[in-house]
Amino acid sequence: MKKFLGDDFLLNNSVAEELYHQHAASLPIIDYHNHLDQAAMAANHQFRNITEAWLYGDHYKWRAMRANGIDERYITGDATDKEKFNKWAETVPYTLRNPLYHWTHLELRRYFGINELLSPDTADEIYSETEALMKKDSHSCIGLLLQMNVESLCTTDDPVDDLSHHRAIKERIKAPKVYPTFRPDKALQLDGAESWLGYLQQLSDASGISIQSYDTYLEALQQRVDFFHENGCRVSDLGFHQIPDFNPQAGGLDQLFASALSGKTLNATDLDHLRGHALAALCKMYHAKGWVQQFHLGALRNNNERALRELGPDTGYDSMGDYSQAVSLSKFFNHLDNTDQLAKSIIYNLNPRDNDLFATMVGNFNDGKIVGKMQFGTGWWFLDQKNGMENQMNSLSNMGLLSRFIGMLTDSRSFLSFPRHEYFRRILCNLIGTDVINGEIPHDMDLLGKMVEDICYLNAKSYFDFKES
CATH class of the missing domain: 1.10.2020.10 (uronate isomerase, domain 2, chain A)
Incomplete structure (x- = not known):
């Protein structure tokens, strides 16, 4: 019987132990998606x-x-x-x-x-x-990150953010590199609701562009993309239940945007059409900048209306959804790829039934120009546990190249969450070590050690290619 949380926690054979202790344990951390508080880092909050x-x-x-x-x-x-x-x-x-x-x-x-x-x-x-x-x-906030050997991380930031906290963090001599992530969910609401109209005014103020039409809306978004890029951003993100199903050839965008701008509620078909075009326009901006784009898909949010009224969103009342993902995701990537404007992309599913679907979808749009261009993201949210991570890696192994996987992230609001990288690394090493013991892959520690180091750190280091602005 093994000791709980001993040195070989989750490592069930000698190969797994060697892979973890010799190749994974001491590697720096690149946490390319989280929700940490930038203001707390800027102030080095205690x-x-x-x-x-x-x-x-x-x-x-x-x-x-x-x-x-x-x-x-x-x-x-x-x-x-x-x-x-x-x-x-x-x-x-x-x-x-x-x-x-x-x-x-x-x-x-x-x-x-x-x-x-x-x-x-x-x-x-x-x-x-x-x-x-x-x-x-x-x-302190920075001290906790340095304890865990965090080399760099990406926060989650709204397009209207002035990024002043990021600039303050950059001035710190002892701190991980902290980069913003462009997350335009609120800008893409586009439903004519009062909350969206209020947000649109914030976007106008931040960009210095009066939003009176669909074209000026896109100009404002382009200004914010440019601003984020100047401040070190190299990653975007999106949290939708599914990619909007839209017709790239159909028009009518000016009229639909004008209707939303006047406060009219768009029907589901028109909203998807407008939202899909707007998202595609943004993704072309990302491609022009050389960014990585992330898509977190499948959450059924705010299930409990009473809790939403009393506590607000993001308070623990979200769950897995059972949305159809394949057709709209394929059409969207195909639209961008048709003009060679598909940026490096990471897709995350929340429902485990979509593991094989997402693992095969990314293979449709690799083009041989960029190593691991299309990524099936690590087990996310309800799936960032042992079974969820093993299942994600098994699907990726069966359908693609696990060796090119960019590994783990915390997706957390907590500065104490970074041992999750250790958790992932132990699970990965045990998965590979078990295959060796079963005679399914060779006992070649040079080959396997490199694979582990790549997945835990080096692949992400190369994939994001963060540069100082």
């Missing part, structure tokens, strides 16, 4: 305690606490930080076999050197011990 760093904004933990019968007051409410921590400690023993149990104890060990299991019996001692450490420079 957290008051572990609750602020660990539980604020972490909807994974919030969902588990609600399932454990914890009142909302101790989750997002007005309870003290110590009370909230105690309620999380009360929940942790019930998270056995959920990845939260692994993440929780990996984070306690890697950041704080705490080996005790978190429970009501150990909560007071652990809270006290972590509170003392949180006051040290090593546990």
Whole structure:
């Protein structure tokens, strides 16, 4: 029986152990998609305690606490930080076999050197011990990143952001490289709703372009793409339930945009048509800049209307959707590829039924000009756990080239989430090591070691090619 979270945690044979300890463990981290707070990094914020760093904004933990019968007051409410921590400690023993149990104890060990299991019996001692450490420079926002050997990361940024925090971070001598990511979800709402019209005014103000037509709307977006590029951005992102199904040859965009601009609600077909064209125009801008574009597809968001009213979005009430993905995704990529304007692309699915679909879709649009141009992204959100990551890598192995995979990201709002890279690396090494033990791939440690190093770090380093502005 192996020791819980021992040196060989998740490594079930000697090959896996050698691959992890000799080739993966010490590599730097490139975290190319997360939701970390740029302002906190710019100020090198010092957290008051572990609750602020660990539980604020972490909807994974919030969902588990609600399932454990914890009142909302101790989750997002007005309870003290110590009370909230105690309620999380009360929940942790019930998270056995959920990845939260692994993440929780990996984070306690890697950041704080705490080996005790978190429970009501150990909560007071652990809270006290972590509170003392949180006051040290090593546990500031930047300190936490440096502890985990984070070389570079990409935040998630709205087109109207002035990126002043990114410029401030850049001035820090000791800090990972932090790059913005262009995420235009709000700009692409295009539904005539009051919220979108209000956002459009923000876009006008940020770009200095009065948006009175579809053409001026695209001009404003181009200005923001140019601005982001000047400030080091090399990545875009999009979080839609599916790619809009539209006819690239059909027109009528000026009229549809004018209708939305007047506050009229577009029907689903017209909205998809307008949104699809606008997204395609943006993707051509990305291609011209040499950016990487990401598509996070498949979330069914804000399922609980009462919770949305009381707590707002991104509070733990989203789930997997069962949307049809193949046809619209294929048509969209084909439209961009037809004029050779398809940028390097990463697609992430949230429903595991789409693993093989996404793994085969990327193969349709590799063109032999760029290594690993089209990427099937790592297990995302509900799938960034052991089974989810193994299944994603198995689909990619069967349908494409695992060796060209760009690996893991945190997709997190927490500065304590970076041991997830270790988690992924252990799972990857065990997957490969098990194949060796089974006689399915050769026991060639030069070949396998290079493969592991590429997936964990070097492929991403080459793929994004981040440069200083």
